[in-house]
Amino acid sequence: MQVSAAPQNRWGRNWVFILAVAGSTIGLGNVWKFPHLVSENGGGAFLIVYLLCVVLLGAPMMMAELALGRAAHASPIQAIRFAAQENGASKHWALIAITSLLTGFLVFAFYSVVSSWVLAYFFASAAGGLEEAGSQSLEASFAALLYDPLALLIWHSAFVVLVAGVLFKGVRGLDHSIRVLMPALLVLIVFYLIILSFYGNWRAGVEYLRVIDFSTISLSSVITALSHAFFTLSLGLGVLLAYGRYLPDKTDIGQSVMLILLIDAVVGVAFGVLVFGFIEADMVSSSRGPGLLFVSLPFSFDTIGAGNWLAAGFFLMVTIAVWTSTVALLEPLVQATEDTMNCSRRTAVTLVSLMVWAVGVFALLSFNVMESWRIAGMTVFDLLDFVSAKILLPVTALLLVVFVGWQLKPAFLQQALATKPWLFHVWRWLIRFFVPVLLMLIVSSSLNSRF
Numbered sequence: 001m002q003v004s005a006a007p008q009n010r011w012g013r014n015w016v017f018i019l020a021v022a023g024s025t026i027g028l029g030n031v032w033k034f035p036h037l038v039s040e041n042g043g044g045a046f047l048i049v050y051l052l053c054v055v056l057l058g059a060p061m062m063m064a065e066l067a068l069g070r071a072a073h074a075s076p077i078q079a080i081r082f083a084a085q086e087n088g089a090s091k092h093w094a095l096i097a098i099t100s101l102l103t104g105f106l107v108f109a110f111y112s113v114v115s116s117w118v119l120a121y122f123f124a125s126a127a128g129g130l131e132e133a134g135s136q137s138l139e140a141s142f143a144a145l146l147y148d149p150l151a152l153l154i155w156h157s158a159f160v161v162l163v164a165g166v167l168f169k170g171v172r173g174l175d176h177s178i179r180v181l182m183p184a185l186l187v188l189i190v191f192y193l194i195i196l197s198f199y200g201n202w203r204a205g206v207e208y209l210r211v212i213d214f215s216t217i218s219l220s221s222v223i224t225a226l227s228h229a230f231f232t233l234s235l236g237l238g239v240l241l242a243y244g245r246y247l248p249d250k251t252d253i254g255q256s257v258m259l260i261l262l263i264d265a266v267v268g269v270a271f272g273v274l275v276f277g278f279i280e281a282d283m284v285s286s287s288r289g290p291g292l293l294f295v296s297l298p299f300s301f302d303t304i305g306a307g308n309w310l311a312a313g314f315f316l317m318v319t320i321a322v323w324t325s326t327v328a329l330l331e332p333l334v335q336a337t338e339d340t341m342n343c344s345r346r347t348a349v350t351l352v353s354l355m356v357w358a359v360g361v362f363a364l365l366s367f368n369v370m371e372s373w374r375i376a377g378m379t380v381f382d383l384l385d386f387v388s389a390k391i392l393l394p395v396t397a398l399l400l401v402v403f404v405g406w407q408l409k410p411a412f413l414q415q416a417l418a419t420k421p422w423l424f425h426v427w428r429w430l431i432r433f434f435v436p437v438l439l440m441l442i443v444s445s446s447l448n449s450r451f
């Protein structure tokens with residue numbers, strides 16, 4: 001069942017692979033969710049809990065998904081089928097791949113809509129459109145964008161075209177884009193840290209992490225940290241299966257994952273420092289999500305002077321972050337379409353892009369024309385978020401770890417991971433016992449919070 005072992009179907013360099021996965025992990029989760037969560041949940045104490053979740057849940061799951069993708073060198077559905085076949089398990093386990101692709105599809109629909117706002121703000125600020133806008137008018141212009149279906153449609157379409165453009169040429173195109181985009185992202189982050197030390201409040205940026213208050217850590221903050229680790233590490237959506245497919249057989253997956261997690265954590269903290277350094281702390285906790293990015297940040301750049309340029313650079317940085325995340329989200333769907341329909345890469349990219357574009361249109365209309373449409377009390381946008389990120393995602397992941405931990409043979413896994421024996425044993429123990437329990441916690445808390 002192994003497919004296309006040709007070297008042109010592999011990442012050109014291991015560091016490109018590492019940056020590609022890091023690129024999928026660094027996104028809105030780091031930019032607007034993480035700083036808010038930290039400030040709400042005990043500062044540095046939450047960071048410590050979060051890092052534990054990353055090591056104990058994120059690392060083992062990431063290793064498992066990459067290993068499965070590489071073992072088969074095939075698309076996510078075929079990869080699970082291959083592992084099941086090699087280990088004498090039922091071929092129905094391939095269902096995991098199908099639910100993860102479906103989840104990725106739904107996540108893309110709402111994620112790409114927000115990403116297109118970022119793109120719109122990049123162009124608006126570069127064109128000088130945010131000049132001398134006070135916080136009130138910034139709020140008004142953001143609301144105006146959300147109420148303008150035509151503008152949203154144009155930006156949404158533009159963003160989907162950008163994503164499709166990277167995917168068109170397969171792993172070669174991906175590889176080449178990552179070589180440019182990720183270094184640019186990292187340089188921009190460093191640049192903004194330097195700007196912060198001159199014009200912002202560097203102290204406030206670092207201070208939020210220095211407050212280590214364990215008294216605010218409760219079971220619910222642990223679950224919050226777990227779910228966040230889950231989403232930000234792009235787990236359970238077939239992304240890592242799809243990227244693992246292009247990995248050469250000898251690469252030590254354990255070692256690569258450590259590096260990826262390190263990059264993601266450092267960038268996460270850097271974004272936190274930037275957000276708290278540029279924005280007053282009480283505004284961070286009150287204006288979470290969109291308000292933080294589209295109102296508070298441009299406002300504080302405005303007060304420094306050179307508001308448009310600083311805002312443009314910042315939105316460029318976030319555009320790159322969401323671009324590399326959404327490309328990763330679509331790759332598994334493209335691979336699966338290519339395989340199941342037996343069509344060319346180009347046809348698969350076009351088909352998948354058109355489908356996600358169409359669902360995205362419903363999500364963006366839920367801010368205006370379809371605002372009053374509610375299903376179970378939620379708009380289409382909120383429903384997509386809830387069903388995909390809160391329900392399907394953890395359930396799929398739970399099935400995946402049960403499959404890997406309890407259905408696959410150690411010899412198969414050891415070869416698939418190609419990592420050090422001690423790491424393999426720790427990993428296997430975590431994936432069999434620890435990770436499933438954590439995932440059950442996430443699933444039951446999501447269900448409780450809603451029903």
Ligand code: PHE
Nearest residue numbers: 024025027028029232234325
């Ligand atoms: N990890 C990305 C973020 O933190 C989101 C994402 C999830 C991207 C799943 C790809 C796959 O924003």
